[in-house]
Amino acid sequence: MTIRNGRDYLAALGDSRSIYFEGQRIDDVRTHPAFAKATASFAKLYDFQASPGNLELMSFDVGNGRRANRAWQMPRSYDDLVKRRAALEAWSELNFGMLGRSPDHVASTITGMAMGVDVFERFSAKSAKAVRDYYHYAREHDLFISYVLQSPTIDRTKRADQQSALDIACAVVDEDSSGITVRGAKTLGTSAVMSDEIFVGAIAPLAKEEENFAVSFAIPLATKGVQLLSRKSYEAEARSEFDYPLSTRYDENDAVVYFHDVKIPWDRVFVSRNIAAARAQWHETPTHVFQNYQSQVRLMVKMRFLAGIARRITETLGTFDMPPVKSKLGYISAHATMVESMVNGMEAAGRWHGDYYIPCREHLYAAQVLTQEMYPKIISAIRELAGGAVIMLPSSIEDFANPELTKIIESTQGSMTRSAEERVKIFRLVWDATGSEFASRHLQYEMFYGGGAHITSGHAFRTFNWDRAVGMVDRLERTYDLKGSTDPENIAAGLSLAS
Numbered sequence: 001m002t003i004r005n006g007r008d009y010l011a012a013l014g015d016s017r018s019i020y021f022e023g024q025r026i027d028d029v030r031t032h033p034a035f036a037k038a039t040a041s042f043a044k045l046y047d048f049q050a051s052p053g054n055l056e057l058m059s060f061d062v063g064n065g066r067r068a069n070r071a072w073q074m075p076r077s078y079d080d081l082v083k084r085r086a087a088l089e090a091w092s093e094l095n096f097g098m099l100g101r102s103p104d105h106v107a108s109t110i111t112g113m114a115m116g117v118d119v120f121e122r123f124s125a126k127s128a129k130a131v132r133d134y135y136h137y138a139r140e141h142d143l144f145i146s147y148v149l150q151s152p153t154i155d156r157t158k159r160a161d162q163q164s165a166l167d168i169a170c171a172v173v174d175e176d177s178s179g180i181t182v183r184g185a186k187t188l189g190t191s192a193v194m195s196d197e198i199f200v201g202a203i204a205p206l207a208k209e210e211e212n213f214a215v216s217f218a219i220p221l222a223t224k225g226v227q228l229l230s231r232k233s234y235e236a237e238a239r240s241e242f243d244y245p246l247s248t249r250y251d252e253n254d255a256v257v258y259f260h261d262v263k264i265p266w267d268r269v270f271v272s273r274n275i276a277a278a279r280a281q282w283h284e285t286p287t288h289v290f291q292n293y294q295s296q297v298r299l300m301v302k303m304r305f306l307a308g309i310a311r312r313i314t315e316t317l318g319t320f321d322m323p324p325v326k327s328k329l330g331y332i333s334a335h336a337t338m339v340e341s342m343v344n345g346m347e348a349a350g351r352w353h354g355d356y357y358i359p360c361r362e363h364l365y366a367a368q369v370l371t372q373e374m375y376p377k378i379i380s381a382i383r384e385l386a387g388g389a390v391i392m393l394p395s396s397i398e399d400f401a402n403p404e405l406t407k408i409i410e411s412t413q414g415s416m417t418r419s420a421e422e423r424v425k426i427f428r429l430v431w432d433a434t435g436s437e438f439a440s441r442h443l444q445y446e447m448f449y450g451g452g453a454h455i456t457s458g459h460a461f462r463t464f465n466w467d468r469a470v471g472m473v474d475r476l477e478r479t480y481d482l483k484g485s486t487d488p489e490n491i492a493a494g495l496s497l498a499s
């Protein structure tokens, strides 16, 4: 049985993809100082799944002597869902929850689409076949797919078709018997530069005039005409692992993706010029729930890590035994447990989509609303525990190489539990998790990866069981009026209070 390993993944990245960074087209994402270490971190995920001892945990048999990551598994029971989660969790633990768009994220999207292929069938048999075939192709090659679902807007008061330049947002500009042609940009391609393929979709509601923007497809990143404009690299600026242990390894990057009249063959087109299908692919299939469930599993791991960081801060500073400090630690750990409980709840209250058992969407959307609000508070609580210790640090590891400075560092940086070097080491990590530019991007990520609060709370509103909630109100109101109790049992018992 074979399964994709890190070497296979890295070999596939040696293609002709067009990535721009600091004004230049880069030659090779695997060796470029802006991306090499993050790329190596993704390769480690594949090595982990291919390690013989992890095969059962991480993968399942997909036939033809191959196995694929469990992210591609369609759960047919609660137990399947939990097994699949164990794989997502194990991968996240490898990167401490810092790789938001690891390959299991969009694998969850494509698997969700395939579980809901009946919905695509309703709109077009050709699209449904494309979804089915792409799922099998991606699963068998264990592809790392990133996605871009948002359109850039210049003028928010206008629809996409009314913007000053019609090629701002990616839209269908032509169509023939072999496929569609798309032109324009999509955002925000997290980990796109390091992935094999990109999935493009439209998730925001569209007006009837925006039909050309109602498109979804997936193509290799090396497709002619696809151009990626990377954001700045925190990895490139982080000079040592000791000073920036997270920025140097897990800067998954984010990119704007531009399509220069790119031809998409029909077998890769899932939605074209169909507003109802563009919306249904997310919310009538398990897709949206499945991809965001992966994000909550990852966040669960990250929260444990952050709780660990909080505790180490207090042990290092010698504040651990102070009652208010313990209560702050309790506040942080309670939130870590809350995220885990919500993941458990989504699974326990799961529902059926045909033959497939998927996480409960009401629980998922509640978790999204609460966690995007929670994350900044937890980061702030950790920083509160740290005080100035995260700032009062040597300028870089270079200071340790100067004997004159080492003497001062040793006398000023130590603590009751750690040597000077150990104390600098933990506080460097604390800063990279809570205050560095990398950490700040993470804050923005947790607040916006699934849309702003007005979007996530809209999903929570839409899926909450309002009938049950208002039914209770109605039930109580039916039991009394101006004359007193209308409840026959109360009247019979003489419990009607009005005369």
Ligand SMILES: Cc1cc2nc3c(=O)[nH]c(=O)nc-3n(C[C@H](O)[C@H](O)[C@H](O)COP(=O)(O)OP(=O)(O)OC[C@H]3O[C@@H](n4cnc5c(N)ncnc54)[C@H](O)[C@@H]3O)c2cc1C
Pocket: 101, 147, 148, 149, 150, 187, 188, 189, 190, 191, 254, 441, 444, 445, 448, 449, 450, 451, 452, 453, 454
């Ligand atoms: C680090 C990071 C990585 C991401 N990665 C990806 C990715 O890989 N793929 C992907 O597709 N997307 C990704 N996203 C999400 C996506 O690109 C958008 O950032 C996200 O959907 C929010 O949209 P926006 O940035 O336009 O913010 P907006 O929707 O404009 O929200 C910004 C603020 O404007 C206000 N606002 C705007 N509209 C309203 C309204 N209707 N009602 C009330 N208030 C409003 C609110 O204050 C809101 O918080 C990522 C985002 C971040 C930050």
